[in-house]
Amino acid sequence: MHSGNSWRVVLTENWQRGGFGLYVHWPFCAAKCPYCDFNSHVVPAVDQTRWARALASEVRRAAEETPGRVLSSIFFGGGTPSLMLPETVAVVLDAARQGWVWANDIEITLEANPSSVEAERFRGIAEAGVNRVSLGVQSLRDADLRRLGRLHDVAEAKTAIRVARETFQRVSFDLIYARQDQTLEDWRTELTEALSMGVDHLSLYQLTIEQGTAFGDRFNAGRLRGLPGEDLSADMYELTQELCGAPGLPAYEISNHARPGAESRHNLIYWRYGDWVGIGPGAHGRVTHAHQRRANEGWKQPAKWIEAAEAGTGDRQVSVIDPQNMAGEYLMMGLRIPEGIDLGVLHGWDPQIAPESAIRELEGLGLVWKTETALGVTPEGRLVLNSIVKALLP
C-alpha cells in the first residue's frame, strides 16, 4: 500500500524518466593518458581495504538521504576501476544492496582496461555482481595505441574482449577516432573490424583536445600535428553513422551506439536528466529532495576525499540548482539523445529558454524537430549540437 508520501516520489520520478542510479568514482590509474582530463591519479599503492570502507560508508550515507528509491543502475567509473580488487567492488555493492531496493534487471557496469592483467580479474569482478563491462580499447592499431599512451596492445585487447564476452552478460568497448594522421579509409577499415567483433554496444568518440592535458599542452605549443580539420572530422562522423547503422547499431546518443535494448541504462539517466548519486573523488551527483534538485561534488584529490569521507562526508559542496540552470542542463543533456526533451518540463523551469523563434529558425535549417510536447535534434543537427544549444540557451 502506498502512503501519500511515496506517491509523490513516484510522481517526481515520473518526470525524471531516467530512473535512479549510483556512480562510483575510482580515481586511480596505472598511468595517465595524454588526452584524458578525467579526475585520475597515479599513485604507488592504494590501501584498497580503507578505500572500500570509505566508499561503502559514503554509499550508506547517500542511501539514508534518499529513502524509498529503486536503484536501476550502478556504474564504476574512473580512473581505472578495473584496478579495484573484486573484494573492494563487492564491499561497495553490498552497501548499495543494503541501502536501496534494487530493480530486478539492475545494470552494474565497470570500466575496464583491456590488458591481460585486468582480464584475469574479470571472473572475480563478475562474481562480485558486475554484469556489464565497458572496455577502453581506444584503437585497433598498435602504433596509435602507443601514441595515445595506452599500456595495452591490440592482441591483448582482442583477448580481453573475448574473455569479457565469456564472463559478462553485456560488453561494450570504446574507440577513439579522428586521431592524428588518420584517414577516412583508415577509420572505415578499423570500425568495420570493430563491428565484426560481436559486441552490442560501442562508444565511438572523436579525439578531443582538452586543456590541462598533455595533448592540450602540445596542441597549444603547436606540436600536435596531423589532427583532422572540421570537414574530415565531419566526414568521419557521418561514415560512423553509416557503418554502424547497417549491422543494427544505430546511435542512441552523439557518440554511443547499441543494438536496440542494449543501451547503457546508466548513461541514459544522465541524458534523460534523471537522478543519480555520485560517490568518490570529484564525483558529481544530482538528486531530487523535496522538489529541489541538489548537486553534490566530491573533493577531487583522493587523499583529501578519503579523509573527508572518513570524517563524515566526501562532498566538497552541495548546492541547490535553480530552475534556470536545471533547464539549461536538461536542454544540453536531453538533446544528445534521439527522443529529445519534454518542452513542458523545460519551459516549466525556464520560460525564456528555447524560444519559439529560435526553434523555428533551427527547424527551417533542418537541424531540429518539434512536436506539440517534445523537441529533438535531427541526425543532421547532431554534428552541430553545441551551436544548436547555444542558439537555444537564454
Added chain:
Amino acid sequence: MIPLNRIRNFSIVAHIDHGKSTLADRLIQLTGTVQERDMKAQLLDAMDIERERGITIKANTVRIEYPAKDGETYILNLIDTPGHVDFAYEVSRSMRAVEGSLLVVDATQGVEAQTLANVYTAIDADHEIVPVLNKIDLPAAEPERVAEQIEDVIGIDASDACLISAKTGIGIPDVLEAIVKRLPPPHGGDPDAPLKAMLVDSWYDPYLGVVVLIRVMDGTIRKGDNIRMMQTGAKYGVDKLGVFRPAMQDVKELGPGEIGFFTGSIKQVRDTKVGDTITTEKKGCETPLPGFKPSVPVVFCGLFPVDSNEFEDLRDAIEKLALNDASFSYEMETSAALGFGFRCGFLGLLHLEVIRDRIEREYNIELITTAPSVIYHLYMKDGEKIDLHNPADMPDMSKVDHIEEPRIKATIMVPDDYLGDVLKLCQDRRGLQLDLTYVGGRAMAVYDLPLNEVVFDFYDRLKSVTKGYASFDYQMEGYREDNLVKMQILVNDEPVDALSMMVHRDRAEMRGRAMCEKLKDLIPRHMFKIPIQAAIGGKVIARETLSALRKDVTAKCYGGDATRKKKLLEKQKAGKKKMRQFGKVEIPQEAFISALKMDS
C-alpha cells in the same frame, strides 16, 4: 640689433638616415651652444615618435653663435624642417624663412627621391645650396660618384662639397665656415619699417600655451607689443619673446633677419596658421607675405576604439591632438560594424600613422583604422558638386554625372635591378609614366598616379618588391575624371558599411575578389552557408560562399561533465554577443581589423 651681414639662416635638406639630425647635433656641440653634459642624440627631435622614426614632424630651430675665422662672431639660425612630403606646405614655409640650405647626402647611398623633392623646394625658395657628403669615414663611401650624381640629377655644382662624418666629427668646422662664407645674409630688411614676420610653425607648451616660431622680415617685434595675424585676424599681446639655444632664452626684441619665438596666451595651435603674416596691431604693414594657404587634409580614414567603452577616451585624445595640429580634422562617425568613432582627415599617410601611433601610445587606446580614402569630387546631374570623404556616404549613382579623383606626381628612385617590378606596380595601380631616366646604377621613374591607389598599400608593395631599396616621394597634381565606382561588400545579402570602398571600375573585380576571399577565412562558419559578395550598385562582381558549420559537438558528456560543459557553452554564447551582428551573421571584430589592414 644684430647687423644683417652677421646673420646666416639655413636649413638642412636630407633623406631619412642620411645624417641630418646628427649633423645638427655636431654643429650645436662644436660651437658650445649646449654644455657637453646636456647633449643627447638628436637634440632637435623632441617627440619620441620623431626620434624613433628618424623623422621631423614639427619645425625646430636653434640659434648658434659662431666665431668665424675672419674674427667676427656670426649668428647662425638653423631651422630643422619636416622632411616628409605630407608636410610639403610646412616645408615650403620653413624654406621661405631662411636663405640657404645644406644638402646632406649619404656618401654611401647617393641621392634619394625625398631629397629631390626637398631640394627643389629649397631651389624654389631661391636658396644658396652647400652640398655636404656625409659618412665619408665608411669604407663603402663613394664621394666622387655621389658628387657627380648630385650634379647630374639636381644640377648644382658639387665640386666643392664638404666631406664630413657627422658621427665622428670629421669636417664639421668646414661646414661652419661654408655656412658663413657661401650662404648669403638675409636680404634687405628695415628695422624701422612696419613689422612683417612669418609664422613658421607653432606648438603647444603646457606651461606657456602656444609657442609661435617666427622669422622677422621687416621691422622689429618687442616684448609687450600688440600683434595681429593678418590671415586669421586674431590679436595677441607678446608676453614672452626669445630665441632657442636650443633651450628658450628671452630677448627684448627681434629685428629683420632674426628667427625666434613669442608667446601670447594663445590657447590653441588651431588659432595659428603656418605661413600667416604677423604685424603690429597699430601701424601694421599693408600687404601680407605671399604664398599663404590653409592646410587641407587629403587622406581620410575612420578611427574606432577596439573597445567601444573607450569612445569617450578616444574623443578626448583626438580633441587634445587636434589642439596642437591644425592640419588634422575630425568628425564623429557611426558604423554598424565598428560602432562609434571618428572620420579623420590627414595631410598624408605618414601624418595618419603618426596621429594613430600617438593615440595608441600616448593615450593607450587600441584602434581600428579603416581603409584610407581620399576626397572624390562628385559632379551631380543637377549641377551640384559634392566632396565625398567617406565611401559610405556615396549617393545613388544614377544621380551622379561623373567623378573626379585626386592624382599625384610620384618620383621613385630604385636600383635598376628592381625597375621592372616597380614599373609593373605603377602600371597595376593605374599609373601613367611621365619620365624614366638613369643615373648611374639607379633609375628614376616619374609617374602620374591616382592617390587612392597609393594610400591603399602602395608603400608596402613598393618596399616589398624592391626589398626596401626604392625611395618614393610625391606631390599633389589636382583632380581628374575616371571611371570610379563604390564597391560594397555584402555578407549574407546585408551590406557591411565599414568595408565599402571607392575603386576604379577596372580594378573592382580584383579588389572585390581579394576582399571576399579574405572575409571567407575571417568569418567563422555559421549553421547555414553564407554568401560573401562584392557588388557595384546591384551587380555582384565577386562571390565566395562560406560553407555551413559542419561540426560543433562535444564528443563526451556524462553526468560529471554537465556543470563544466554547460558553463563552456554559456561562455561561448556570451562571446558571440560581443560580435557585430549583420542580419543573422555574427562577425567578430578581429575580422574587420584584419580585413581592413592596410598591409595585406
